[in-house]
Amino acid sequence: MLQLYFSPMACSLASRIALMEAGLDARYHLVHLRTKAIADDDSDFRGVSPMGAVPVLVLENGERLTESAAVLQYIADAKPEAGLAPRFGDPDRYRLQEWLSFIGNEIHKAFLFPTFWYQDDGSLAKPRARIAQTLAVPSAHLADREFLVGNSFTVADAHLAWALLLLRPAGVDIAQWPPLSAYLERMQARPKVREAIAIELALRKTLAA
């Protein structure tokens, strides 16, 4: 059985959504990102991931795979009949990779990361100036499309839905981009997406209590 190291509402949420949409059973291990402790037994997560970063997917053969772009494609390919990624050889597979990279690079690392690092307006000026330009790209793309790639839900949608959810606490109101807020509503209306988010929000509340 696959295993996923995750932290509630961190980017590993996209991998949980992918696993649940694929109908794949998995064991989930909660990681406290601040202390780098694995909740199961309080062991050091850096023994699993040298960067101390989620997601980490433990494969059936015991190997560990990191980085959302790789983990999400692995999950999609583990259950091809779920259609969570265009098959290899389909030109849309590169579109999937393009979106996974764009979301990871431009939204997560170039915007959300600095908002975790800095509180002061000076340091945040550059990433804030950039985020409107960044979000205009998926907004234009989704103006007349239901999903990021092709005509059905893929792991790229799992990734973007997570990133959009995180923008509000980071101070960005996506209502400025009606195609994005409509898209996030559509994604959240999917039973598995809703269930995955509910699980992680509940865990987060328990941790905060």
Add this chain to the structure above:
Amino acid sequence: MLQLYFSPMACSLASRIALMEAGLDARYHLVHLRTKAIADDDSDFRGVSPMGAVPVLVLENGERLTESAAVLQYIADAKPEAGLAPRFGDPDRYRLQEWLSFIGNEIHKAFLFPTFWYQDDGSLAKPRARIAQTLAVPSAHLADREFLVGNSFTVADAHLAWALLLLRPAGVDIAQWPPLSAYLERMQARPKVREAIAIELALRKTLAA
């Protein structure tokens, strides 16, 4: 023929290396990243790429593909006999995707990007504190390996070689990680890598003159 929009020594260098290692002819279009002008005709690059970011690969059918992780895999698959990526279905393909994502996210966006944005030590403290931990990961991996993935040069090596080259002007001396400096030397000893770098350094000098 494929076409590549690039800026000298920007991350698009990895795509040039991949094209040259694959032996693929391509038309190269120089972009002035500061002014967003395409050197060919002084037109606005944002008409090609809404983010104004390189690389952009123009495919044979005229479609444009962005994001190094996607562009590099596309180039590798366009000439499978060059062996620049494990074939689809090979578990190492996910390792390639993992490294492409790691280099793009952790070295380029989480470290190099802030060094382009900020000059002050305060703003740079967080990314600087993180980069040693980041570089320890490929350093440990390469301590007993010649290449990032498998036993031959792949597009992940093109990507990492570029990132390591950029670390010096960003104030990081990779001599602290002997496996990384030995690796960069090995990569730079490859004729096509050396040629690609020489072309872009010369262009950069011309632009600065």
